Amino acid sequence: MSDPPLLALRGVSKRFGAVHALDDVELEIHTGEVVALLGDNGAGKSTLVKVIAGVDPADRGVMEWDGRAVQVKRPHDAQALGIATVYQDLALCENLDVVGNVFLGREVRRVGILDEVEMERRTLGLLAALSIRVPDVRLPVATLSGGQRQTVAISRSLLGEPRLLLLDEPTASLGVEQTAQVLDLVERLRDRGLGVLLISHNMGDVKAVADHAAVLRLGRNNGFFDVTTTSQEQIISSITGATSHARRPPRTGEAGP
Amino acid sequence: MTGRASTAPGRRVKRALGQAWERLSQGESGSLPVVLGLVLLWAVFQGLNGNFFSPRNLSNLSVDIVGTGLIAVGIVFVLLIGEIDLSVGSVSALAAAVFAVLNVNEGLPEWLALVIAVLAGALIGALHGFFFARFGVPAFVVTLAGLLAWNGLTLYLLGQSGTINLDDQGLVAKLTSYYFHDIAAAYGLAALGAAVFFLAACRDRRRRKAAAMPYRPLREIAVRTGLIAAVAFAAAYVLNQFQGLPLALLIFVVLVAALDVLLRRTPYGRRVYALGGGVEAARRAGVRVAWVRVSVLTVSGTMAALGGLFLASRITSVGQPSTSGILVLNAIAAAVIGGTSLFGGHGRTWCAVLGMLVIQSISSGMALLSIQSALQFMITGGVLLAAVVLDSVSRRSQKSRGRA
Numbered sequence: 001m002s003d004p005p006l007l008a009l010r011g012v013s014k015r016f017g018a019v020h021a022l023d024d025v026e027l028e029i030h031t032g033e034v035v036a037l038l039g040d041n042g043a044g045k046s047t048l049v050k051v052i053a054g055v056d057p058a059d060r061g062v063m064e065w066d067g068r069a070v071q072v073k074r075p076h077d078a079q080a081l082g083i084a085t086v087y088q089d090l091a092l093c094e095n096l097d098v099v100g101n102v103f104l105g106r107e108v109r110r111v112g113i114l115d116e117v118e119m120e121r122r123t124l125g126l127l128a129a130l131s132i133r134v135p136d137v138r139l140p141v142a143t144l145s146g147g148q149r150q151t152v153a154i155s156r157s158l159l160g161e162p163r164l165l166l167l168d169e170p171t172a173s174l175g176v177e178q179t180a181q182v183l184d185l186v187e188r189l190r191d192r193g194l195g196v197l198l199i200s201h202n203m204g205d206v207k208a209v210a211d212h213a214a215v216l217r218l219g220r221n222n223g224f225f226d227v228t229t230t231s232q233e234q235i236i237s238s239i240t241g242a243t244s245h246a247r248r249p250p251r252t253g254e255a256g257p
Numbered sequence: 258m259t260g261r262a263s264t265a266p267g268r269r270v271k272r273a274l275g276q277a278w279e280r281l282s283q284g285e286s287g288s289l290p291v292v293l294g295l296v297l298l299w300a301v302f303q304g305l306n307g308n309f310f311s312p313r314n315l316s317n318l319s320v321d322i323v324g325t326g327l328i329a330v331g332i333v334f335v336l337l338i339g340e341i342d343l344s345v346g347s348v349s350a351l352a353a354a355v356f357a358v359l360n361v362n363e364g365l366p367e368w369l370a371l372v373i374a375v376l377a378g379a380l381i382g383a384l385h386g387f388f389f390a391r392f393g394v395p396a397f398v399v400t401l402a403g404l405l406a407w408n409g410l411t412l413y414l415l416g417q418s419g420t421i422n423l424d425d426q427g428l429v430a431k432l433t434s435y436y437f438h439d440i441a442a443a444y445g446l447a448a449l450g451a452a453v454f455f456l457a458a459c460r461d462r463r464r465r466k467a468a469a470m471p472y473r474p475l476r477e478i479a480v481r482t483g484l485i486a487a488v489a490f491a492a493a494y495v496l497n498q499f500q501g502l503p504l505a506l507l508i509f510v511v512l513v514a515a516l517d518v519l520l521r522r523t524p525y526g527r528r529v530y531a532l533g534g535g536v537e538a539a540r541r542a543g544v545r546v547a548w549v550r551v552s553v554l555t556v557s558g559t560m561a562a563l564g565g566l567f568l569a570s571r572i573t574s575v576g577q578p579s580t581s582g583i584l585v586l587n588a589i590a591a592a593v594i595g596g597t598s599l600f601g602g603h604g605r606t607w608c609a610v611l612g613m614l615v616i617q618s619i620s621s622g623m624a625l626l627s628i629q630s631a632l633q634f635m636i637t638g639g640v641l642l643a644a645v646v647l648d649s650v651s652r653r654s655q656k657s658r659g660r661a
Contacts, residue, residue: 092538094602096530104527105539105544107527109523113523114522114523114524117464117465121470
């Protein structure tokens with residue numbers, strides 16, 4: 001019998017008024033595994049991330065962590081479990097330097113005064129362990145490239161030693177080389193035994209780093225694929241709805257005279 | 258071996274220059290332009306009128322910057338989170354009126370009236386902060402409402418008489434009229450400042466060395482300390498040529514230094530900067546945004562009240578707040594001219610001192626040359642415009658580099 005998944009969602013549902021944003025969604029992520037979460041706009045990807053991160057909890061359904069049912073009602077609950085979230089943008093304060101950003105909200109202090117030396121030492125250690133290169137950890141992040149910022153944002157989230165990392169479109173606004181930087185980092189994180197949920201629009205990214213791809217369509221599961229053995233066309237057609245991998249009961253809620 | 262020894266310092270100098278240029282071109286120009294501007298300004302005024310550098314004039318200048326300067330320090334806090342406080346002029350006038358009414362009309366002891374006046378400023382700032390943080394009303398509008406309302410309350414408190422004269426031997430009057438005639442006071446303060454800087458830098462260097470991280474060479478620390486000591490002792494020498502160290506200047510420098518430590522060396526200060534760099538990022542990092550906002554406007558209100566008491570002390574009377582419009586604009590101009598960004602997240606408390614020195618130098622120099630205040634306003638306006646343009650341009654170049 002294999003280990004229970006790091007995170008499992010069972011029958012998660014979420015409604016906004018009459019709209020079923022998530023309907024009976026199932027998802028499993030194991031340690032040392034990158035799962036891509038795919039879907040068209042409005043498929044419920046962001047809603048699902050918010051559910052897992054505790055920003056906007058589910059109405060129904062069970063969340064299991066290491067095989068045990070857990071309650072995640074607030075962002076703090078998710079962090080306490082070891083779930084870290086990196087959002088698409090707005091993750092960093094432009095004017096603070098890399099050290100300031102990495103430690104923002106959990107500054108190291110000595111008798112009430114910031115311990116800059118210790119924070120810089122730990123930042124350098126963290127970046128070195130992840131083979132992240134930035135020109136100078138004392139430069140404001142506004143001077144870094146988009147890819148460097150994204151890697152800083154990710155390393156910032158690793159400070160609490162999480163076991164699951166949620167990445168919301170980490171490469172959406174990046175160029176080719178910068179995207180490669182970020183994807184390299186994702187691979188290194190997987191090799192360190194983290195579970196990664198990668199939300200993406202980009203099939204290239206998914207093919208490059210993901211082990212599995214979970215597709216959402218209109219708030220429902222629409223397929224769970226092994227990326228290495230599934231063709232790109234197959235995954236795309238399940239995103240667009242050309243093929244249906246899920247039973248589709250007649251829609252409720254939208255019906256009306 | 259000898260070759261290496263001779264090139265190493267040269268290379269180090271080149272690298273230091275390169276870093277300085279990099280910071281400049283990346284929009285981290287900081288206070289360099291204003292310092293250069295100030296030197297230029299002083300040279301021009303001294304060239305036109307030899308009395309500008311007289312100890313009397315410089316000593317008076319150092320006392321004149323304190324009232325508005327304290328208000329400007331509060332403005333720096335508000336600008337750092339990317340907001341603005343328009344009420345500081347009215348709040349400073351109100352605090353002075355509260356003090357005058359309690360002390361002169363109601364007969365309360367001076368220290369008690371002073372404490373109540375400062376607390377009133379803090380409370381008003383907290384009230385502005387509450388409306389700003391709780392209801393999401395822009396601080397600009399909340400404090401504009403405050404500007405009008407507190408102006409009205411001041412008029413009401415002062416009543417029919419309109420002007421209340423303060424005891425010219427009292428505590429508040431002494432704030433700007435007391436001088437430490439002993440020359441040891443000014444020199445002692447200069448020595449203390451340089452020593453504290455030197456020891457802090459050495460301690461930082463030792464810890465970095467112990468942690469095997471890059472550290473500043475001892476020579477660089479010595480040069481920096483030397484520069485600070487030179488400026489401080491020159492100022493002390495000039496002050497001692499007149500009446501010695503003014504109490505007002507001592508209070509100003511100590512407050513500015515303490516608030517600088519608060520902003521740049523404590524977790525609280527780090528969060529203030531974070532708000533200016535990205536509210537959403539700060540919130541997601543766990544910063545209690547509403548609390549920081551309220552606290553910043555409280556600081557601004559408190560500093561406005563303190564500044565108002567120093568301004569009242571200078572003229573030993575409290576009158577109709579007809580000039581509070583100019584006051585708030587001067588305070589904001591001082592913070593911005595000194596290098597505080599209007600867009601939030603960049604600036605230090607010392608910016609307020611530098612900016613106030615520029616504004617007060619213009620005013621003092623113009624008075625010496627007996628040039629009308631009309632021209633004085635126009636020149637101050639031009640300097641402010643230059644400072645804002647510099648801020649915008651450096652911010653933009655930083656952005657475009659960031660995206661490159």
